[in-house]
Amino acid sequence: MNVESIIKTDKVIPLHTRTIIHLLLINQKIHETMATALKPFEVSQQQFNVLRILKGQKGKPSNLSTLNERMVTKMSNTTRLVDKLLAKNYVQRTICEHNRRKVEITLTKKGSEVLTQMSKIVNDAEKELLKNFSKKELEHLNSLMDKF
Template identity: 30%
Template sequence: MSSSQLQKELKKKRPFESPEQEAILNLLRTNDQFQNRFGRLFREYGLTSSQYNVLRILRGEGNPLPSLEIAERMIQVVPAITGLIDRLEKQGLVTRKRCLEDRRVIYIEITNSALALLKQIDEPLLSLHKRLIGHLNRTELKELSRLLEKARLSLPGLDD
């Protein structure tokens, strides 16, 4: 049996225990490689991936959002959304507004300087997406998304 590309990359002497193990390790290794490249890009603009994600959510929504709503929409789970918002506020990228009806709710609003920063990031980010997986054709990209969604949708049932 020939060894897989991942097995070679990891210099693993024996085959994987199962196809599931190999697939998950492939997913984790790919995610790590992609995250490193995204992290590098966002650092050039003084942001972390999580900070960029908050700004992307706010720009996409077009209106202020409660911080808990932002946390629910994040790509990666962030344990301390308040600290993340604090740092963005210090950078002048978001503002906080207390809800008048319910004083416990804080709305987060994107600033014009954040919108300008995102506009600067848009093209380099699109270019990075193309460099990372632009060699896959449209059918392969749709299939990759379908398979990843199928794998992710099985997660809630794991703790039943």
């Protein structure tokens, strides 16, 4: 990916600026690819993230606070994300028997089945995005990104 040609400039871009632009362009490419992969399911990347978090709970209920803490993209609209998943019957929301102020969210059978389909497509998209990297290069890239 040649940053200068993408942003159509002949100027020499300072290395720190070029690096940030490069990261932004990569982020956009990843976002577009994942959105395209999830489009047939009419689910956003954030909704997909919520479903994966709930699957990771292994049947244990989660609450909005836990979901928000574990989200890849921290958002204040977790309630809205859950509402959209409720409308699709992918999650279930119940009031805790012991504490009526606590709302518990779990993955439904339908949600689990659809998540399995989505996960395969997302996994394929991830592999396609990273096909030009060896395992060693990906490990090195992750090590460098850990510095952030």
